[in-house]
Amino acid sequence: MxxxxxxxxxxxxxxxxxxxxxxxxxxxxxxxxxxxxxxxALSSCSQRGVDCSGLTLFRGDGAIIDLVNLTVAVPxxxxxxxxxxxxxxxYDSGTNVLAWTQSVSRRRWLAAxxxxxxxxxxxxxxxxxxxxxxxxKTLNLYHGNRFDxxxxxIQGLSPVAYTLFAAALGLLAGVAWRRxxxxxxxxxxxxVAVRLSIENWVRPHYETAVTVLDPTVGKGxxxxxxxxxxxxxxxxxxxxxxxxxxTGCAGSGSRDAMTSCLQQHGFHFRSTFQPASRxxxxxxxxxxxxVGISAVLVAVxxxxxxxxxx
Amino acid sequence: xxxxxxTYGLGRRFGSKWxxxxxxxxxxxxxxxxxxxxNGAGKTTLLRMLAGLSTPTTGDLEVCGRRxxxxxxxxxxxxxxxxxxxxxxxWNAEDHxxxxxxxxPRWDDDVARERLTALQIPLQxxxxxxxxxxxxxxxxxxxxxxxxxxxxxxEPVAALDPxxxxxxxxxxxxxVADGDLTVVLSSHLVTDLERICDYLVVVAASRTMLAADxxxxxxxxxxxxxxxxxASVIERDHVVLQRETTQRxxxxxxxxxxxxxxxxxxxNELSLEDIVLAYLGSQHPLEQKxxxxxxxx
Numbered sequence: 001m002x003x004x005x006x007x008x009x010x011x012x013x014x015x016x017x018x019x020x021x022x023x024x025x026x027x028x029x030x031x032x033x034x035x036x037x038x039x040x041a042l043s044s045c046s047q048r049g050v051d052c053s054g055l056t057l058f059r060g061d062g063a064i065i066d067l068v069n070l071t072v073a074v075p076x077x078x079x080x081x082x083x084x085x086x087x088x089x090x091y092d093s094g095t096n097v098l099a100w101t102q103s104v105s106r107r108r109w110l111a112a113x114x115x116x117x118x119x120x121x122x123x124x125x126x127x128x129x130x131x132x133x134x135x136x137k138t139l140n141l142y143h144g145n146r147f148d149x150x151x152x153x154i155q156g157l158s159p160v161a162y163t164l165f166a167a168a169l170g171l172l173a174g175v176a177w178r179r180x181x182x183x184x185x186x187x188x189x190x191x192v193a194v195r196l197s198i199e200n201w202v203r204p205h206y207e208t209a210v211t212v213l214d215p216t217v218g219k220g221x222x223x224x225x226x227x228x229x230x231x232x233x234x235x236x237x238x239x240x241x242x243x244x245x246x247t248g249c250a251g252s253g254s255r256d257a258m259t260s261c262l263q264q265h266g267f268h269f270r271s272t273f274q275p276a277s278r279x280x281x282x283x284x285x286x287x288x289x290x291v292g293i294s295a296v297l298v299a300v301x302x303x304x305x306x307x308x309x310x
Numbered sequence: 311x312x313x314x315x316x317t318y319g320l321g322r323r324f325g326s327k328w329x330x331x332x333x334x335x336x337x338x339x340x341x342x343x344x345x346x347x348x349n350g351a352g353k354t355t356l357l358r359m360l361a362g363l364s365t366p367t368t369g370d371l372e373v374c375g376r377r378x379x380x381x382x383x384x385x386x387x388x389x390x391x392x393x394x395x396x397x398x399x400x401w402n403a404e405d406h407x408x409x410x411x412x413x414x415p416r417w418d419d420d421v422a423r424e425r426l427t428a429l430q431i432p433l434q435x436x437x438x439x440x441x442x443x444x445x446x447x448x449x450x451x452x453x454x455x456x457x458x459x460x461x462x463x464x465e466p467v468a469a470l471d472p473x474x475x476x477x478x479x480x481x482x483x484x485x486v487a488d489g490d491l492t493v494v495l496s497s498h499l500v501t502d503l504e505r506i507c508d509y510l511v512v513v514a515a516s517r518t519m520l521a522a523d524x525x526x527x528x529x530x531x532x533x534x535x536x537x538x539x540x541a542s543v544i545e546r547d548h549v550v551l552q553r554e555t556t557q558r559x560x561x562x563x564x565x566x567x568x569x570x571x572x573x574x575x576x577x578n579e580l581s582l583e584d585i586v587l588a589y590l591g592s593q594h595p596l597e598q599k600x601x602x603x604x605x606x607x
Contacts, residue, residue, distance in 0.1 A: 001412070001413075002412070003408060003409070003411075003412035004409060004412060004413065007401070007405060007408075007409070093396060093398075093399065094392060094394045094396030095396050095397070095398055097363060097390070097392045097396050098392075098396045098397065098398075098452075099413070100362075100363060100385075101361055101363070101385070101388070101389065101390040102385065102409075102410070102413035102414055102456065103382050103385045103386035103413060103414040103415055103416070103456065104382070104385070104413050105380045105381055105382060105385065106380045107380055306380075309358065309363060309364040309365060310358065310363035310364065
């Protein structure tokens with residue numbers, strides 16, 4: 001079995017290693033440069049006694065930032081190129097029959113194939129996540145938004161769990177369809193559907209969102225939090241559409257004075273968010289959900305391969 | 311003589327359609343058995359069940375004394391060559407030999423390698439660049455290098471041109487000439503099988519029609535011809551597989567259970583192909599003798 005696994009996977013492993021290495025070099029160079037730029041800018045603005053919040057940095061690094069954001073699609077690529085082809089291509093070309101009529105049991109063959117798929121996917125996903133998480137440190141400090149969906153999806157534990165999920169989904173699709181092309185289509189559709197559903201409808205509710213009325217700091221949401229919305233409330237109702245500012249408040253002068261004037265007239269701001277401290281619990285929950293789904297998908301694939309005819 | 315393969319009331323259903331039904335047969339050890347039947351008669355399903363690739367719906371079967379299962383002892387006794395001749399298209403023949411060595415404890419590298427060398431098959435060329443005949447030879451070498459006790463070949467020559475077909479069959483004949491390997495070879499062409507087989511199984515409409523030694527088959531089947539006359543006397547003693555009645559003449563394809571006493575019948579020998587065609591044309595399997603009396607023309 002070892003020989004077969006090596007012979008079947010040596011090309012894709014080599015290709016993946018080269019791509020990951022190239023990406024690592026790119027990120028190492030740009031990551032160090034960005035960190036230096038940021039710290040130089042911070043120290044120079046504090047020396048000059050200027051407010052450092054208005055720094056404009058990394059404008060020229062748009063391409064590399066986009067490239068890193070695009071790694072959100074890497075789990076899907078692994079699901080398509082490794083997962084869907086893993087056993088799907090064997091069925092498609094009939095080589096599963098070739099393998100199952102040698103002197104190695106189907107169970108052992110299956111165990112080796114699945115273990116190879118999951119371990120390589122896990123390694124690739126972890127390597128990528130470690131790189132992106134390290135590289136994003138500067139941007140996280142600068143923007144303070146690692147809880148926002150796109151950043152959350154490419155850093156920490158979640159991309160590793162997504163990779164596992166994509167690989168398991170591709171595996172099952174290949175087993176169920178016994179053909180590569182429909183398996184790829186199913187993997188893409190299934191991955192996007194599950195990822196978006198959980199991101200939009202489940203993830204915001206891992207814990208009850210915090211609601212703050214009339215936050216003292218101007219914008220309301222603490223730094224690093226995952227902000228959902230900031231509403232204007234009047235007499236317990238969310239104000240939607242144009243607001244008629246009460247006479248008197250319009251000419252308050254300063255912004256703070258206007259806010260307190262509005263509050264006296266019954267207007268309030270309400271902001272809803274997940275605080276930054278919940279970042280890691282959310283990462284663990286998200287990863288746990290996707291690992292759980294992956295386990296179910298793999299179990300179904302195993303059942304189908306062992307129970308159905310060749 | 312012990313049976314290398316035996317099936318008892320074996321059946322396999324896909325949805326509501328039976329691919330193989332009520333199949334009982336046994337093939338003695340060391341024989342080269344031809345499995346004949348029309349397309350869709352259930353040959354492939356039968357072979358796949360024997361190889362452990364398909365699970366029977368009903369009945370039982372034994373290959374080398376074991377029921378097909380997912381363990382090394384069974385798998386290493388059985389060689390199987392599927393109809394599509396599945397090989398890794400991007401690998402070369404050398405890779406396949408290494409594959410065979412890595413996947414089979416009883417692997418005989420010399421046997422496989424010498425075959426391919428003798429046939430002048432390039433070992434370093436990707437499989438997809440080889441001809442159909444060469445691919446079939448690579449697949450056969452893989453099967454033989456495994457040193458199975460039973461070799462199951464599902465229409466291995468169906469896709470080959472006449473020359474490659476002949477080469478494949480003669481190289482198979484050489485390979486199985488000595489040794490106690492039992493071979494089951496399916497085809498829908500009797501001429502393919504006549505060359506190398508000494509045992510014949512005929513399946514039609516998912517049922518087994520005949521399973522016997524080819525010499526016995528040839529000896530016991532005759533074409534009876536006479537001026538138009540009633541066949542009921544013949545039907546009482548023998549099995550009429552098929553009949554043709556014209557205004558002047560009656561032809562009966564018959565499996566004899568003894569000599570034909572009535573001198574009015576002219577007794578002619580039948581070729582293997584004629585016998586097989588008579589079975590494929592008839593509706594009734596060997597076992598259901600009592601029904602044979604009702605064969606309609």
